[in-house]
Amino acid sequence: MDLIIRELGSRPADSVKPKEIDDWLSGHSEWSPATKNRYKTVLSKAYQLGLGGDRVSRNPVRSVERRNEGDGRIRYLRPEEEVRLKVAIARRYPGHMPALVFALHTGLRKSEQFGLSWGDVDMNRKVIIVPHPKNNRSREITMNETCFAVIENLNKSRPDDDRVFRSDRYKKRPIADIKKAFENALKEAKIEDFTWHCLRHTFITRLVQAGVDLRTVQYLAGHQNP
Template sequence: MPRKKVIRKERGVFEKVPGSEIWWIRYYVDGREHREKVGRQSDAVDLYRIRRADALRGAKMPANMKNKGVKFEEIGKHALEWYIEHGRKDVKNFRIRMNIILKDFGHRVAEEIKPSEIDAWLKKYDWSPATKNCYKNVFGKTFKIAFADGKVSGNPARLVEQRPEKNARLRFLSAEEEAKIREAIDLRCPRHMPELDIALNTGMRKSEQYSLEWGQVSFRRKRILLDETKNGSSREIPMNKTCVKAFEELHADRPHEGRIFQSKYGRDLNDSRAWFDRVVEDAKVSNFTWHALRHTFISRLVMAGVDLRTAQELAGHKTISMTVRYAHLAPEHNQAAIEKLDPKIR
């Protein structure tokens, strides 16, 4: 069993009610005692060290935290500024979710927001578990940044239970559905066919594909370089013949600088929404989104006998656990593995 993390005792950190697991800090400035309610012991230790260091260097200490009155709107806007300054790729989604949260919590004093209130707020929306977890993470990151700046004394979002996400069903495209979608593209917008081919043969995320520029595509090496992925790291994607042909068609038609994928008016496309949703509707393919093309890419790799470790690398999954979700598509691999235990016939 893993050892339980032991937190070193600090002189000014204490439980006001023993066993309550609600920790306080006590420190002195100019002979005057200050007390602050924090929450978790580790958070209390961190805040105590910050307060003690501030006192030693003569920094102005905060007033009674209960009366400080920092609104959630203030720390929310500060968190958004932090995301922009640090160049976070998910800043657009963070801003959208933050604006929704601020409608209900912006006027509230941040210190007075309880974990139960965040949990109740998430419950009232008919969102998927994954979406609720995303909003919980916005709360958590906002309080974490504010805590580091000494604006709050704890992070209530850390005590909100993570919703279990059910990823049992992976939607991928059948050969018949693909034929219908291709037919619909031919009729409505044939110039977008290369985009479909590239998606099905690289498995790139939508944001990765639609931010591509020609400098990232090497026809000589048959490689696509993604400078920064969802995981924050760069990776190379090999191109097969179908993918190379699709890019060659695009380059012959649009050998311009900047984004590869453009509309018929020559404007950069940020995603496929303008045409793909209509095509899927025309093809009468139900419950299918652009992201399912990525599932199709990985599913077809596994069904073609590609091992999971290679599939993980090609998909750009950070952990193998993400790729293992597709393992059921290749049951013959399990059969072949177990048969290796049979004694060899001499």
Template sequence: MATIEKRTTAEGTSYRVKIRLRGQSVQTATFARLSDAKRWGEQTAAAMREGRHFATTEAKRHTLNDAIARYKAENLPRLKDAEVRAGQLTWWGRELGGYVLADLTPARISEAREKLARETIQGGGIRSDATINRYLAALSVVLATCAKSWEWLEISPMRRVEKRKEPRGRVRYLSDDERERLLGACRDHPDLYAAVMLALTTGARRMEIMSLSWGQVDLSRRVILLEDTKNGERRPLPIVGPALDILRERAKVRRLDTDLVFPGRTHPKQPVDLRTPWETALRRASIENFHWHDLRHTTASYLAMNGAGLQEIAAVLGHKTLAMVKRYAHLSHEHVAGVMEDMAGKIFGGSK
């Protein structure tokens, strides 16, 4: 809301405009004419509501391309997904890079987002809502850095840009019968059987398993220490059940020309390629609509069905928040019901 205060001094009359909007810094300006004060107040208030006004002159001096170039030089090299993020930012640079940051409005970004959704990509399809949200996230980080670190913006316009609604996360896990069929079909291929068993008992990702080195495996402590994880943090994986026996046996006959637990036969410095054996095992086991990553879902589902809480599942999978593991909450219903039953019994006494 804009208010105008008339001031009269020995030097003459002036009009001071003050604009207050919730969540934004107060903006003020002084004019010699009332008409100029009213015009500035109306235009600036409208720009602030639309996310187009920034107090710093830096927002009018730098374009989005300037911001993207600086971010790529200073911040991008430290990220694990630098190559993917660079491609996303290049797209934004082509579409909006010529605009100065002051003119980068939520409406303009939203319009570009819709164009991104309509574009045909290689292979003839269009981008999924999840992919579009990753593009938005890449731009959001750049603009947040402009505001928080470089003082090129006062407030990021991304705060008023809506994300696409993504479908609920896929939960496909092996039934007991499917698990037995799959393991049976994998037994003829020692590397595949060992990798699948390790995936089922640890919840590790495919590349975490295939790039596993003996230096990360401590059989005496029964733990694997993952150093290079997706979220950038160390994650210990307990080695339990048959997976421990399998790794102990593999350690006895490990190759001396590589440190990989699953080395390739021809190129021992590279992980073995299990794609064809995996697809063959799925066909032999008559298992449909199942991907390697679903082994990870299977681990989480088994944990939920055996009483593990969401925080425990998140710790096993290496998720920093509970958002990604809430998809398994329904599987722990019986466990939660049992906890509630125990609570009611202790507080109110058993049923009569």
């Protein structure tokens, strides 16, 4: 939101035309189509709030076409799909439920999540330290109540090994890849065109939908650029 205010905020909101918004998005050639759509969503939400408070008379963002994300489109978990997926995981692979919930509430990359050790967890501060993310910059993720409850329960029963997430079947082994189990659960839940990485998309999309500013979303996701 800071960037939007910085680049468009000097204009009276009612004076901004759809073409100007479209040109503004197009001008940021460094952004992917998905990122442009996220900025469009944030700006539209701001106008909707303005309409509700009688501060603006229209929402010009509605007339701006979404960018075609093609094969890079964002697939995220809808609420009803999340319910079905959790039911399937709980029935077939209950030991993987903590990993699923953690992914939905942190948005970590798969390699980051399953590479976590207990040395990366600060229970007192309720913080996860991501030590070796994709861009080689460490970041801290503050755990919400749901995420902290998952980590707290895992901590109570953790073995001597330092790995946070462990195999459901082989308790002394780290989870190398839960792809097959996840695919089976997705099939049972009748969820198509979805991978583990889409849980990360879900986390990011929900932040944007909740009105979290893009700079914060960028940091939490570990992106160098939004």
